[in-house]
Amino acid sequence: MSIDTLRLAPDDAGLDRAVALLAAGGCVAFPTETVYGLGADAKQDDAVARIYAAKGRPAHNPLIVHVPDVAAAADLADLTDAARALAAAFWPGPLTMVLPLRRGAGLSRLVTAGLDSVALRVPAAPVAQDLLRRCGLPLAAPSANPSGRISPTTADHVLAGLSGRIAAVIDGGPCAVGVESTILDLTGPPRLLRPGGITAEALSRVLDAPVTSAPVTDDTAPVAPGMLASHYAPRARVRLDAEMTGPDEVLLGFGPVAGAALNLSPSGDLSEAAAGLFAALHRLDTDGAVAIAVSPIPDTGLGRAINDRLRRAAAPRDGDPSGPSGPSGRS
Ligand code: TXA
Ligand code: MG
Numbered sequence: 001m002s003i004d005t006l007r008l009a010p011d012d013a014g015l016d017r018a019v020a021l022l023a024a025g026g027c028v029a030f031p032t033e034t035v036y037g038l039g040a041d042a043k044q045d046d047a048v049a050r051i052y053a054a055k056g057r058p059a060h061n062p063l064i065v066h067v068p069d070v071a072a073a074a075d076l077a078d079l080t081d082a083a084r085a086l087a088a089a090f091w092p093g094p095l096t097m098v099l100p101l102r103r104g105a106g107l108s109r110l111v112t113a114g115l116d117s118v119a120l121r122v123p124a125a126p127v128a129q130d131l132l133r134r135c136g137l138p139l140a141a142p143s144a145n146p147s148g149r150i151s152p153t154t155a156d157h158v159l160a161g162l163s164g165r166i167a168a169v170i171d172g173g174p175c176a177v178g179v180e181s182t183i184l185d186l187t188g189p190p191r192l193l194r195p196g197g198i199t200a201e202a203l204s205r206v207l208d209a210p211v212t213s214a215p216v217t218d219d220t221a222p223v224a225p226g227m228l229a230s231h232y233a234p235r236a237r238v239r240l241d242a243e244m245t246g247p248d249e250v251l252l253g254f255g256p257v258a259g260a261a262l263n264l265s266p267s268g269d270l271s272e273a274a275a276g277l278f279a280a281l282h283r284l285d286t287d288g289a290v291a292i293a294v295s296p297i298p299d300t301g302l303g304r305a306i307n308d309r310l311r312r313a314a315a316p317r318d319g320d321p322s323g324p325s326g327p328s329g330r331s
Contacts (some may be wrong), residue, residue: 002164004307006160008028008207010130010171019135021167022135023137028040031125032066035143036153042140048111078100078102090177093123097120117185125172143180150233150313180197181196190211196306199322200304234292235289238291238310241292252295254297273297279308312318
């Protein structure tokens, strides 16, 4: 069934409309500083089920719950000392912490996919903050893209993937960070589940301890269940660390390289590259690129999050080692 997806302005009228849609159990996409999230009331089973249905997301993959501040986070999870220190340093901001779920938190079991932990994030983007405070609900919100595809960093990206399947998108312009939040598991010794907007170096400084990375997982043994090898996939084939392009390839450049179709940052700035990464992949897809060759990107700081997303974009897709355009590619 197709519904008429509204594009809402991030003003009083738009946000009030969004709050009404969310209270009624609808899905509303909204901008955060990382990527657009597809929000729904994390306490309503029906609302959360609509997120999974709209995205075509496997039900074993739990969602991040967004709250306006640390106090709201403490209603839902047990905040360890490490969690409080990290919250003081990085919230609001692009850090998600996986924490022990509080008894009686009232979250839908679908949000946590039945786990006894919950992933919490306090986003910094003003529109996200405004929405969370107005609606007074914890919002479950995965990235607002069809499952397995590139995350959206504009309202147009959201509509291109989910129009007709969600109630509305709040158009707050492009996202500043451009890659998803860093996910840190704090249910045991701190473990990095996904590199993202906050670097591992910055986390270690606050924790005064090294942060280990979770082993890369396959589809059958997810650590962060969403960290499947193939993810963030454009339709085009992707090849990394390219010094030159093959006959059917376009070059996605980084740094001062010649002949790039698009350049993530001609000056070699990792923040600029992260902010434009998904928009560049969306654009090359829309332009019909068959294969994308990507310049080498340094694997430090934000470069680790960028390379993580690119490796997943380049990974063989389910049952289709030749790439996503074959018959069994994700869509
Ligand atoms: O920047 C972001 O984090 C964006 C914006 C919208 O906030 N959200 C986002 O959500 O990237 P999503 O669903 O695309 O990624 C959430 C990841 C998934 O890999 C999921 O498996 C993992 O978080 N996750 C959620 N709950 C978890 C839990 N209890 N334990 C381990 N991993 C969890
Ligand atoms: Mg996602």
